[in-house]
Amino acid sequence: MNPGMTTQAPTHAREGWVARDGLRLHYIEWGALSAPTIVALHGLRSFAYTWEPVALPLAQRFRIVALDQRGRGQSDWDPQRRYYASEYVRDLEALVEHLDLQRFVLLGHSMGGANAFIYASRHPDRLAGLVIEDMGPGASATSAGADRIRRELLATPAEFASWDAAAAFWRRQRPDIPETAVQARVQHSMKALNDGRIVWRHDAQGIAHARLHATPQQLVDLWPHVEALEVPTLVLRGANSDFLSARTAAEMSQRNAHVLTREVPMASHYVHDDNLPGFESALHAFLGAPDLATWARGGRP
Numbered sequence: 001m002n003p004g005m006t007t008q009a010p011t012h013a014r015e016g017w018v019a020r021d022g023l024r025l026h027y028i029e030w031g032a033l034s035a036p037t038i039v040a041l042h043g044l045r046s047f048a049y050t051w052e053p054v055a056l057p058l059a060q061r062f063r064i065v066a067l068d069q070r071g072r073g074q075s076d077w078d079p080q081r082r083y084y085a086s087e088y089v090r091d092l093e094a095l096v097e098h099l100d101l102q103r104f105v106l107l108g109h110s111m112g113g114a115n116a117f118i119y120a121s122r123h124p125d126r127l128a129g130l131v132i133e134d135m136g137p138g139a140s141a142t143s144a145g146a147d148r149i150r151r152e153l154l155a156t157p158a159e160f161a162s163w164d165a166a167a168a169f170w171r172r173q174r175p176d177i178p179e180t181a182v183q184a185r186v187q188h189s190m191k192a193l194n195d196g197r198i199v200w201r202h203d204a205q206g207i208a209h210a211r212l213h214a215t216p217q218q219l220v221d222l223w224p225h226v227e228a229l230e231v232p233t234l235v236l237r238g239a240n241s242d243f244l245s246a247r248t249a250a251e252m253s254q255r256n257a258h259v260l261t262r263e264v265p266m267a268s269h270y271v272h273d274d275n276l277p278g279f280e281s282a283l284h285a286f287l288g289a290p291d292l293a294t295w296a297r298g299g300r301p
Contacts (some may be wrong), residue, residue: 013052019088020094026074027067027095035130036296037104041092041112044149044211045202047073047188050109053180054272057280061296062287067095069112071203073188078203083210088115089122096126103295105287109133110243110269114140114222120233121225123188126207128295130233131283134241134269136248137222139163145160145243145269148233153208159197166190181273226252226259233259238267238274260286 013028028048038058040051048066055064067076069088078087092115096104105128108116112210113135140146152173160166163186170185191201210218233256237249249261262282267274288294 007042012173013049015054018095018098020091021265022075023070023078023091025067025070025076025095027065029063029065030055031061031063033063035061035063036298037063037065037099037101039092039095039101039104039106040064040070041088041106041108041115042066042072043112044111045072045204045207046109046112046190047202049073049184049188050272051107052184053276054280054283065095067092070114071207073201077206080272081203081206081210083207084214085115085118085220086218089118092119101126103128105129105131105292105295107131107133107283108135109272110135111140114220117222117229118220120231121228124230127231129286129292130229130231131286132233132235133271133279134223134236134238134244136235136244136252137226138248138289141219143243143245145241148242150212153211156200156204158204160190162196163190163192163198166198174273176268177270177273181270200248214271223255227255229256229258231258232286232291234282234290235259235261236279236282237261237263237269238269238271239265240265240267240274241269241271243269 013027013030015028018025018027042048042050048068050064051064058064070091071077071083103126106116106120113132116130116132120127162167167182167186170182174182189201190198192198235249235252237246238245252259253261264271264275264278264282267278272279287296
């Protein structure tokens, strides 16, 4: 068992911790420790357990490790509010070192996808493949989805009077996702105080401040990272996404032959929530491609 690992969680995920920069970062994993590894990074206001529906069908063949990125889930909040790609990528590097991962597939949604692009361009020797869920150059800055997220951050209450009120908030925010995804958000992104109030488990104010007030130096142009990719890469776009445009998704494939783009029907920016079977079908096909299949059998692609 790895240093820092605890006993099995009630959901049958193993939990662990990695220290970096004075913060304790929490991660969960499914599958055998000896199996080929997939590392998963969640989005802006999400959490490691968002990957559970994706991970469970894969756990018979793969080890899936999901990180609560700083300020989210059970990971520590950053008192200096350093919620930027530069820090997230260093956190990922610390996790990879802590787990002694030699070669793995990296999966990222939205913000986690941006972090995954950057890591992949810097560490091609570590990756067998890269999977990006609805993220691409410019999406965080100029898309309609980026504007929607900014409005959501500004309008998000700091607390709720009850669990029912908290769940109602998430249903208004994400009216098209299934009830199981709503309940996962309530369970893993919120907590109750002793007086009964329901508050955010993540650093809502710090994350919003970083997202809304980032300087040009703190923003990342993803095009150089996309163009530098040297590993098989799958970009999954929700067909109804307001965040990653079809034009940008196609341009990524045009600029780099390693990038394969696929649209998942009946899905918005939250692809694996909206259409899990469609997401799984595309992901499993990618993992079964010849180069990735060789990696999954223990060889190097």
